[in-house]
Amino acid sequence: MFRASVLLSFVSFALALSASDLQVSVKAVSSSVRSIEDIILTAVVTNPTESEVRITSADNILDDANTESFAVSKDGERVVFAGVRMTANLELDTNWVTLPAGASLAVNHTVSQLYDFESHGTGKFTFKPSASFVSDITKVPVTVDVESVTVEVTEDVTFRPLFTRDEVPAGARQSTVNCGDGNRAQILRDSLADARARAGGAAYDIRANPNSVAWNRYFGGANHNDVWWRFDMIAGDLASSGVRQIYCNQDPAGICNRASAYVLLYLSGGAITSSDVYICDSFYNFPNTRDVCGWDINNLGYTKAGVMLHELSHATAATTDVYYCGPVQSLSPAEKFNNADNYQCMAHHIYRQYNC
Numbered sequence: 001m002f003r004a005s006v007l008l009s010f011v012s013f014a015l016a017l018s019a020s021d022l023q024v025s026v027k028a029v030s031s032s033v034r035s036i037e038d039i040i041l042t043a044v045v046t047n048p049t050e051s052e053v054r055i056t057s058a059d060n061i062l063d064d065a066n067t068e069s070f071a072v073s074k075d076g077e078r079v080v081f082a083g084v085r086m087t088a089n090l091e092l093d094t095n096w097v098t099l100p101a102g103a104s105l106a107v108n109h110t111v112s113q114l115y116d117f118e119s120h121g122t123g124k125f126t127f128k129p130s131a132s133f134v135s136d137i138t139k140v141p142v143t144v145d146v147e148s149v150t151v152e153v154t155e156d157v158t159f160r161p162l163f164t165r166d167e168v169p170a171g172a173r174q175s176t177v178n179c180g181d182g183n184r185a186q187i188l189r190d191s192l193a194d195a196r197a198r199a200g201g202a203a204y205d206i207r208a209n210p211n212s213v214a215w216n217r218y219f220g221g222a223n224h225n226d227v228w229w230r231f232d233m234i235a236g237d238l239a240s241s242g243v244r245q246i247y248c249n250q251d252p253a254g255i256c257n258r259a260s261a262y263v264l265l266y267l268s269g270g271a272i273t274s275s276d277v278y279i280c281d282s283f284y285n286f287p288n289t290r291d292v293c294g295w296d297i298n299n300l301g302y303t304k305a306g307v308m309l310h311e312l313s314h315a316t317a318a319t320t321d322v323y324y325c326g327p328v329q330s331l332s333p334a335e336k337f338n339n340a341d342n343y344q345c346m347a348h349h350i351y352r353q354y355n356c
């Protein structure tokens with residue numbers, strides 16, 4: 001029944017992926033290691049069906065960049081992710097893989113530079129794989145059930161930063177555009193100013209219209225004050241949200257062939273102390289905020305300011321990535337609160353409603 005109605009409603013006639021269309025397993029090469037450097041986790045994704053499937057390999061267990069492929073915990077406490085928060089550009093083929101019928105794909109993960117193990121000391125760490133896959137960008141990702149893996153680390157949990165951090169220039173504001181290309185620097189400064197204004201508009205509306213359509217779509221069930229605070233941190237560029245540089249023309253993680261932008265968080269005692277933003281070439285192709293006025297309010301897309309706001313929500317609140325304004329409306333209240341695009345989508349909705 002469900003499938004038949006899906007078929008009728010899509011011109012592409014692509015069958016929606018379901019959780020049973022994929023099998024995922026994760027194994028630790030060794031379940032007890034001396035150092036976090038010796039942890040190797042092997043993920044295998046299998047297509048057990050009789051037709052090929054095309055799925056995203058971004059922000060999940062198939063992603064071999066330094067992104068968050070696992071939720072890590074120790075004694076029930078979350079171990080903070082300290083790697084790359086990538087905003088994948090799903091329009092690029094580099095973020096997709098095709099698995100032929102019956103085929104498997106294996107990816108090895110090393111994790112020593114990606115999580116703040118040090119704050120938790122030696123002992124047993126649990127790795128819950130991120131087994132969410134998009135096959136259709138108009139739908140929420142399909143999540144496959146996978147068992148967590150536990151690895152004991154007996155001696156060395158010392159934090160190893162992924163990249164050496166640049167000195168913060170004297171007198172730096174909380175968010176500072178750092179870009180030698182005058183043209184791009186101006187676009188980034190404009191996008192930053194606009195992102196802050198859009199966040200301010202959304203924060204204002206949460207207080208003025210706590211039961212608005214925009215609220216219910218993008219944050220329904222979440223706590224108004226908590227969401228307000230996250231928008232306000234971005235709008236006010238508050239010192240409590242850390243100091244960051246916004247770079248153009250730099251790609252230390254080597255992922256600009258797949259990303260629109262990304263964020264590297266730096267942690268001290270579990271708190272975000274800085275969170276530099278790296279803007280990739282494809283960012284500059286996003287439209288200007290004014291273009292939102294020509295869009296259907298029920299089908300909002302991305303803008304430069306919106307993607308900047310999305311990055312700032314990674315940078316200030318370590319948010320996650322389920323993409324596009326349609327699918328993010330189906331998340332649970334807790335997931336909405338923690339997902340970057342929900343902030344971008346609500347801000348665009350409010351702009352479309354009052355500024356056009």
Ligand SMILES: *[C@@H]1O[C@H](CO)[C@@H](O)[C@H](O)[C@H]1NC(C)=O
Nearest residue numbers: 029040041042106107108109
């Ligand atoms: C993963 O690492 C293990 C241990 O080093 C190795 O035997 C295996 O071939 C690797 N697999 C892949 C897919 O790289």
